[in-house]
Amino acid sequence: xxxxxxxxxxxxxxxxxxxxxxxxxxxxxxxxxLLADPVAQAQAVRGAAHPRIARPPELYGSQRANxxxxxxxxxxxxxxxxxxxxxxxxxxxxxxxxxxxxxxxxSPADRSRRIGTAVEAGxxxxxHALAVAHDAAPAWALVSAPQRAAILRAAADRLEADRLxxxxxxxHEAGRTIxxxxxxxxxxxxxxxxxxxxxxxxxxxPGEPLGPVVAISPWNFPLAIFxxxxxxxxxxxxVVIAKPAPQTPLMAAAAVRLLHEAGVPREALQLAxxxxxxxAHLVRDARLRGVLFxxxxxxxxxxxxxxxxxxxxxxxxxxxxxxxxxxxIVDSSALPEQVVRDALTSAFDSAGQRCSAxxxxxxxxxxxxxxxxxxxxxxxxxxxGDPARLDTDVGPVIDAQAARAIQQHLDRMQQRHRIERxxxxxxxxxxxxxxxxxxxxxxxxELQHEVFGPVLHVLRYRRxxxxxxxxAINATGYALTFGVHSRIDEAIRFVSDCVxxxxxxxxxxxxxxxxxxxxxxxxGLSGTGPKAGGPWMMPRxxxxxxxxxxxxxxxxxxxxxxxxLAALTEWAAKKGHGELVRVCRRYRDTTPIGCxxxxxxxxxxxxxxDYRPRGRALCRSADPSACLLQIxxxxxxxxxxxxxxxxxxxALAGELPPAVxxxxxxxxxxxxxxxxxxxxxxxxxxxxxxxxxxxxxxxxVRVLQGGPEYGLQWMVAERVVSTNTAAAGGNASLLMLD
Numbered sequence: 001x002x003x004x005x006x007x008x009x010x011x012x013x014x015x016x017x018x019x020x021x022x023x024x025x026x027x028x029x030x031x032x033x034l035l036a037d038p039v040a041q042a043q044a045v046r047g048a049a050h051p052r053i054a055r056p057p058e059l060y061g062s063q064r065a066n067x068x069x070x071x072x073x074x075x076x077x078x079x080x081x082x083x084x085x086x087x088x089x090x091x092x093x094x095x096x097x098x099x100x101x102x103x104x105x106x107s108p109a110d111r112s113r114r115i116g117t118a119v120e121a122g123x124x125x126x127x128h129a130l131a132v133a134h135d136a137a138p139a140w141a142l143v144s145a146p147q148r149a150a151i152l153r154a155a156a157d158r159l160e161a162d163r164l165x166x167x168x169x170x171x172h173e174a175g176r177t178i179x180x181x182x183x184x185x186x187x188x189x190x191x192x193x194x195x196x197x198x199x200x201x202x203x204x205x206p207g208e209p210l211g212p213v214v215a216i217s218p219w220n221f222p223l224a225i226f227x228x229x230x231x232x233x234x235x236x237x238x239v240v241i242a243k244p245a246p247q248t249p250l251m252a253a254a255a256v257r258l259l260h261e262a263g264v265p266r267e268a269l270q271l272a273x274x275x276x277x278x279x280a281h282l283v284r285d286a287r288l289r290g291v292l293f294x295x296x297x298x299x300x301x302x303x304x305x306x307x308x309x310x311x312x313x314x315x316x317x318x319x320x321x322x323x324x325x326x327x328x329i330v331d332s333s334a335l336p337e338q339v340v341r342d343a344l345t346s347a348f349d350s351a352g353q354r355c356s357a358x359x360x361x362x363x364x365x366x367x368x369x370x371x372x373x374x375x376x377x378x379x380x381x382x383x384x385g386d387p388a389r390l391d392t393d394v395g396p397v398i399d400a401q402a403a404r405a406i407q408q409h410l411d412r413m414q415q416r417h418r419i420e421r422x423x424x425x426x427x428x429x430x431x432x433x434x435x436x437x438x439x440x441x442x443x444x445x446e447l448q449h450e451v452f453g454p455v456l457h458v459l460r461y462r463r464x465x466x467x468x469x470x471x472a473i474n475a476t477g478y479a480l481t482f483g484v485h486s487r488i489d490e491a492i493r494f495v496s497d498c499v500x501x502x503x504x505x506x507x508x509x510x511x512x513x514x515x516x517x518x519x520x521x522x523x524g525l526s527g528t529g530p531k532a533g534g535p536w537m538m539p540r541x542x543x544x545x546x547x548x549x550x551x552x553x554x555x556x557x558x559x560x561x562x563x564x565l566a567a568l569t570e571w572a573a574k575k576g577h578g579e580l581v582r583v584c585r586r587y588r589d590t591t592p593i594g595c596x597x598x599x600x601x602x603x604x605x606x607x608x609x610d611y612r613p614r615g616r617a618l619c620r621s622a623d624p625s626a627c628l629l630q631i632x633x634x635x636x637x638x639x640x641x642x643x644x645x646x647x648x649x650x651a652l653a654g655e656l657p658p659a660v661x662x663x664x665x666x667x668x669x670x671x672x673x674x675x676x677x678x679x680x681x682x683x684x685x686x687x688x689x690x691x692x693x694x695x696x697x698x699x700x701v702r703v704l705q706g707g708p709e710y711g712l713q714w715m716v717a718e719r720v721v722s723t724n725t726a727a728a729g730g731n732a733s734l735l736m737l738d
Contacts, residue, residue: 084164207544209237222248308694324480480522507727
């Protein structure tokens with residue numbers, strides 16, 4: 001357990017360019033330099049930062065500024081927080097119309113404490129908001145990209161300037177710890193600056209803005225996700241009606257006020273507080289052309305059905321980020337102390353109320369007896385209580401309904417398994433607290449639904465059944481976050497290649513994705529994509545991208561495209577299919593498959609964005625030429641084309657190159673088949689197809705209408721692999737710094 005880290009540290013010491021071992025072999029170094037006193041050299045620089053290691057504010061270079069942090073161990077910083085919190089506590093917080101029946105907003109940490117008031121948007125207000133958004137959309141669409149970028153940069157500055165008030169709301173309205181709510185303010189500012197940087201330094205946005213969109217955000221990130229949705233939509237040229245979660249309207253109202261102060265027109269951003277009825281009213285209105293949603297999988301399915309029910313030639317866009325049954329696999333080579341630290345952080349930070357939170361910890365049989373006692377012991381040291389205290393590790397869950405759902409799960413599990421619970425402090429009696437719990441289970445199948453709270457399930461596995469374990473995790477249908485702890489590169493590659501997850505974390509915790517560094521989002525039951533804080537969010541909120549393949553920009557490396565695509569191109573040229581040849585060659589240049597993006601980030605960490613096929617692509621066409629174009633799109637993205645079995649499709653497949661024909665899957669009835677994306681040509685009825693697919697349970701299926709081209713970017717899943725490169729004892733990339 002200690003030999004490898006020790007060897008890595010010695011490698012760093014002796015192999016660094018500044019070490020005596022390296023310098024003695026340098027013929028350009030004179031004797032005086034070689035014999036210089038290292039203590040005197042160190043004192044001369046007095047701890048100055050290395051010029052080739054970016055300072056925190058300049059982490060992203062010229063692209064954008066990093067968000068401001070606070071040192072929670074610094075006495076002046078703590079005094080500033082205390083003063084800011086005192087001022088925020090005296091302010092009259094309100095959300096919604098100034099008049100009307102106002103409901104009280106109370107703290108989840110102490111239900112007797114009133115934080116502010118909120119008025120739910122009524123039908124008349126919603127109708128007015130929809131009319132205003134519809135009328136304002138053309139004017140905001142004409143605002144230039146540099147102007148929109150400047151407004152978003154100003155919004156980031158305003159958020160940071162008022163961060164102490166926002167932090168106070170995060171603590172008292174949402175029950176977040178001080179550290180968590182500070183991170184959330186930073187994330188909100190990062191979203192604004194990231195989308196601003198893409199407007200100024202990225203490729204021109206395709207198509208036109210969608211028009212009015214609604215942003216429906218959750219209570220667990222009442223500022224970061226709320227602001228991120230709005231910033232993406234505004235940056236893409238759309239006007240927004242923002243509906244926050246009913247539990248956290250005050251934070252949303254404060255954010256909207258700051259965005260207005262930064263220059264966002266009031267007509268371009270409107271707030272609509274309220275519950276599910278408000279969201280349903282907005283989603284069902286045909287004037288809204290898009291929905292950005294973060295919440296439960298069931299709610300996303302309902303929204304998709306409402307949008308599909310509209311009879312329109314231009315279906316509304318849905319971008320949904322939903323839940324996860326997130327697992328971490330630990331093999332026998334992992335460092336136990338590191339596993340315990342990362343598992344507890346991933347499972348219990350934010351009281352487990354993160355869609356990225358660890359739900360299932362899988363320990364190899366050989367290491368489980370050592371790690372479990374350490375895990376139980378470290379969990380017992382956690383302090384559960386008032387999130388306003390700096391020493392609190394775990395705060396409350398959001399409300400009584402959430403607490404009941406978690407407790408019901410614990411009651412069911414207690415009938416079959418032993419539960420280790422963290423003790424609660426007396427102050428927890430006034431709020432909605434759940435004791436962080438660890439449960440050892442026997443099978444992945446015991447987890448039938450996501451438990452959104454501080455509950456960690458532990459499962460032991462045999463090394464020779466690792467593949468079966470990964471299959472069981474994939475079979476849950478969720479594909480959001482995943483963790484692996486191992487010091488064996490081959491094992492890390494095997495697990496990362498086999499598991500389906502949008503964000504994979506190696507030898508680190510699984511939470512706290514940083515905007516632009518770890519674009520966040522999943523697939524399957526975990527969402528539709530594209531990733532929040534990633535390069536494809538703004539293009540998704542524009543028209544015309546379903547039928548246009550957008551080449552990934554700025555790839556660090558690019559591998560050759562799928563060999564089947566080359567075979568299809570050669571075959572099409574021989575057969576005289578000119579349009580198919582042109583499309584195949586275009587796909588060769590624009591397919592995301594094989595592209596890798598090395599993303600900027602702090603030293604000691606590697607973040608790589610790449611793309612994976614979604615699975616099967618339904619090809620719906622009655623025309624052989626159009627069907628070939630659909631097969632080409634599926635092949636170009638390494639998906640498997642799914643064709644209805646008929647004499648003409650069989651004959652068509654029989655003419656294709658063997659490598660291409662072998663990729664085709666067949667079905668007697670597409671209605672009952674499983675597939676991840678559907679392609680509809682110009683002669684088909686994509687509206688009817690979408691309406692049929694929306695009625696399905698399970699993952700949302702994207703319908704792309706193309707001809708001759710399809711948007712390849714929507715046929716792949718984005719994947720980010722974040723690796724702690726210093727986990728083995730040091731960061732070897734520092735070796736070459738002079």
